[in-house]
Amino acid sequence: MQPANPTFSPLYQQIKGLLLKSLQDGEWKPGELIPSETELAARYGVSQGTVRKAIDELAAENLVDRKQGRGTFVATHNEAKSEYRFLRLAADEEPNVKPKSTYLSVDRIRASSQIAKLLDIKPSDSVFVVKRVLRFDGVPRIFDEIWLPASQYKGLTLERLQQCNSTLYGFLESSFNVRMLRATEHIKAVSAQSEQADILRVDVGTPLLLVERLSMTYADQPVELRRGWYLTDKFSYRNELY
Template identity: 85%
Template sequence: MPPPNPTFSPLYQQIKGLLIQSLQDGEWKPGELIPSETELAVRYGVSQGTVRKAIDELAAENLVVRKQGRGTFVATHNEAKAEYRFLRLAADDVNTGKPKSSYLAVDRVRANSHVAKLLDIKPSDSVFVVKRVLRFDGVPQILDEIWLPASQYKGLTLERLQSWNSTLYGFLESAFGVRMLRAIETIKAVSAEPEQAEVLQVPVGAPLLLVERQSMTYADQPVELRRGWYLTDRFSYKNELY
């Protein structure tokens, strides 16, 4: 018996790959209805069941959203349930409201070696550095420092961010067509330095949780690097593990 072909993949996985390519190419935009399973089966010359299995996986990965009686839509950060997809800070008090963003600054700088490596760019390349604070019930809880490749976010300004009335990811998707699909995080306990202490209104040296997040879009292309200093006196970092 010949050895298995290492390049073989099930048919539904091949169809899934073609659908992802169409999403990546912008054939179907965030929030748009994609063709029906029947139409896609005809398009790719496969059974409807094969298409359904491919779409099931895309839905499980939050790339598309099935809506009963309406069809399947490209997932968007502007949907309520996806607003804070990567935020894992859970309030100890269930009555705590949603976070509100305040943008402090947007600067354009040259990427240092650490940022360049994680964003897959050259150290000489420009990045935007966004600083913002997230408040819950008016109390500052998170200070974010966010690095974005300037080549992908041309025209980003503090004024544009301040005039946006939804989430940062919703803005980046709407304004620049960038969707954050998955992220890798590292978490470390740190002490507040003067800048974090001033913004979060805590003493210098107060305990904080430092969360560094590398976010990727299609084809695992990194499109954001974020460092967040979390004040956890009223919150816990909560994640689901499978």
């Protein structure tokens, strides 16, 4: 039996991995300027072109943000263009209207076996359960139930959420240094139960869109599970496919 051939990654991929580690370790914080391509090339002993190719991939993955004439910055959810990156609900007639969040409750509980499995934690571990409603022009359109591993969000309270002036992801990034980098979603049609009907001001049995999202940070570590019930009579769930 012949030994398996070793697998070699291109040099720029190796540099990308080193840059990712620096991001993951917090060497450069969200919104901060990272060293120039020339400085990074000298640091890693490679060409500037190799560094540029690695950064190009990080930019394509929304991990860094190139700004003409200013340099490359660590991407942040507090940037206007990234604030609603994961929000796909848009009004059919006014798609640019942004929602206003109202946080209803924050409770700390033991994770169920299902939630623990999805968040890759132990069933005995604690999670925060956040409930909120999102209103468009004052009308409730989304009811969210959000599970967050308590060990990563120590000190989270309803009062802190109610006082934050950014999106939830922007708040979690700036307050707990947790960045949501990518997410997987499952979507299906459901009927409103009593809690969703009460919050969304509709009748029990009203058709809703249920969106379950698992959000990951570096190294694909799950850091948030969200179930959102969407009222779509005058709204659409929009996405771009590549």
